[in-house]
Amino acid sequence: MATRKFNLEESELPTHWYNIAADLKNPPAPPLHPATHEPIGPEALAPLFPMELIKQEVSTERYIAIPDEVREILKIWRPAPLIRATFLEKALDTPAHIYYKYEGVSPSGSHKPNTAVAQAYYNKQEGVKRIATETGAGQWGSSLAFACQMFGIESKVYMVKVSYDQKPYRRSMMRVWGGSVVASPSDETNAGRGILAEDPESQGSLGIAISEAVEDAAMREDTRYSLGSVLNHVLLHQTVIGQEAMKQMEMAGEYPDVVIGCAGGGSNAAGLLFPFMKDRMEGKTKTRFMAVEPASCPSLTKGEYRYDFGDVAGLTPLMKMYTLGHTFMPPGIHAGGLRYHAMAPLLCHLYDEGYIEAKAYPQNPCFEAATLFAQTEGIIPAPESSHAIRGAIDEALAAKEEGKSRVILFNLSGHGLLDLQAYDDYMAGKLVDDHYPAEKVREAMTHLPVI
Numbered sequence: 530m531a532t533r534k535f536n537l538e539e540s541e542l543p544t545h546w547y548n549i550a551a552d553l554k555n556p557p558a559p560p561l562h563p564a565t566h567e568p569i570g571p572e573a574l575a576p577l578f579p580m581e582l583i584k585q586e587v588s589t590e591r592y593i594a595i596p597d598e599v600r601e602i603l604k605i606w607r608p609a610p611l612i613r614a615t616f617l618e619k620a621l622d623t624p625a626h627i628y629y630k631y632e633g634v635s636p637s638g639s640h641k642p643n644t645a646v647a648q649a650y651y652n653k654q655e656g657v658k659r660i661a662t663e664t665g666a667g668q669w670g671s672s673l674a675f676a677c678q679m680f681g682i683e684s685k686v687y688m689v690k691v692s693y694d695q696k697p698y699r700r701s702m703m704r705v706w707g708g709s710v711v712a713s714p715s716d717e718t719n720a721g722r723g724i725l726a727e728d729p730e731s732q733g734s735l736g737i738a739i740s741e742a743v744e745d746a747a748m749r750e751d752t753r754y755s756l757g758s759v760l761n762h763v764l765l766h767q768t769v770i771g772q773e774a775m776k777q778m779e780m781a782g783e784y785p786d787v788v789i790g791c792a793g794g795g796s797n798a799a800g801l802l803f804p805f806m807k808d809r810m811e812g813k814t815k816t817r818f819m820a821v822e823p824a825s826c827p828s829l830t831k832g833e834y835r836y837d838f839g840d841v842a843g844l845t846p847l848m849k850m851y852t853l854g855h856t857f858m859p860p861g862i863h864a865g866g867l868r869y870h871a872m873a874p875l876l877c878h879l880y881d882e883g884y885i886e887a888k889a890y891p892q893n894p895c896f897e898a899a900t901l902f903a904q905t906e907g908i909i910p911a912p913e914s915s916h917a918i919r920g921a922i923d924e925a926l927a928a929k930e931e932g933k934s935r936v937i938l939f940n941l942s943g944h945g946l947l948d949l950q951a952y953d954d955y956m957a958g959k960l961v962d963d964h965y966p967a968e969k970v971r972e973a974m975t976h977l978p979v980i
């Protein structure tokens with residue numbers, strides 16, 4: 530029987546984050562000031578983020594040391610398991626070997642605490658007493674609340690109202706971890722009060738919640754803002770995933786032919802892919818890299834590579850990204866964490882340079898893949914992660930077709946135990962197969978800044 534589990538010792542938790550910016554052949558396009566369209570310096574971000582995170586954002590140092598206090602907390606659940614999906618392989622009757630890195634073992638059930646803990650630490654170091662953030666479905670808000678709790682910082686989460694009502698248990702998690710959470714739009718900020726005055730029944734949106742959190746942080750001396758994906762420092766913090774996976778694949782005596790991650794803002798995919806990509810950049814391997822996104826929000830496969838705002842309100846610096854337009858409101862699919870109009874600039878740069886392939890799938894084939902995974906491997910995946918599983922299964926089926934082996938590694942970014950309504954809807958045949966909303970994207974693309 531093939532070995533299934535490859536476990537690392539606590540002491541083998543990476544000591545450094547890997548910064549792929551050090552190994553890029555061409556520098557990525559710089560962020561621009563939203564008004565002047567001139568490249569911004571680090572100081573422009575100082576009102577929102579602690580200096581150490583800003584330094585990481587612009588760093589070209591290859592390895593950045595993970596502070597001991599951060600490593601101690603990561604050790605609550607890290608190193609995370611790497612598992613060979615032998616039961617899934619058998620069900621697919623494929624010659625491929627399928628491995629997955631499992632990030633659902635964290636306290637909040639996804640990869641997000643990997644960066645939340647680091648961010649809370651640097652805020653604490655710089656005397657910040659309180660962090661404000663937004664959350665859609667609640668995965669980021671709960672991860673940040675946990676991290677803030679560990680460092681004795683207050684957290685304030687603006688949670689999109691429709692999710693606040695539909696996902697009460699993610700709210701409970703934030704409160705258990707000492708966070709305070711309000712439905713957005715709220716009456717606690719000018720941005721929120723403005724929206725409520727126009728539409729008291731507003732269901733909210735990620736864009737509105739970002740505006741509230743940014744305003745909160747900008748108005749209070751003791752408060753900074755925090756983002757759970759997209760930015761360079763967030764991708765950096767996630768590289769513990771790929772570094773651990775490299776050691777574990779070595780234990781398995783294999784090297785992946787293809788590495789796959791689901792992509793919303795791009796952080797979990799980057800976290801797994803980037804350390805392996807270094808080998809390919811050095812000409813050591815021919816490994817393929819794949820980002821899988823939802824058909825209803827396909828920024829890489831259908832978007833344009835242009836400067837756009839990171840948020841719907843147009844408050845952030847301009848970043849060059851594959852974008853569907855910052856005003857684009859993706860349809861309400863169950864993979865809430867993948868409903869982002871653009872993609873991390875670093876991931877976009879590598880996609881543009883041909884290092885990464887992208888695929889987009891509708892919800893039903895993803896839930897079909899996730900259900901097969903649950904029925905063979907046991908773990909019920911997060912709806913976001915189901916996209917990576919679909920990608921991996923299709924690679925395994927292609928290998929079967931060719932009658933050749935193929936080593937596949939994907940990131941199981943989280944478990945779906947708080948997303949069971951999504952599975953109920955899938956099993957009841959109630960999931961609409963989301964298509965590409967071409968008309969809405971075309972409209973949103975008319976609002977891009979002209980550079």
Ligand SMILES: *Cc1c(COP(=O)(O)O)cnc(C)c1O
Binds near residue numbers: 640757796867
């Ligand atoms: C938030 C989330 C994602 C998407 O975010 P990325 O930044 O693209 O990784 C994927 N999976 C899970 C479980 C999430 O919570």
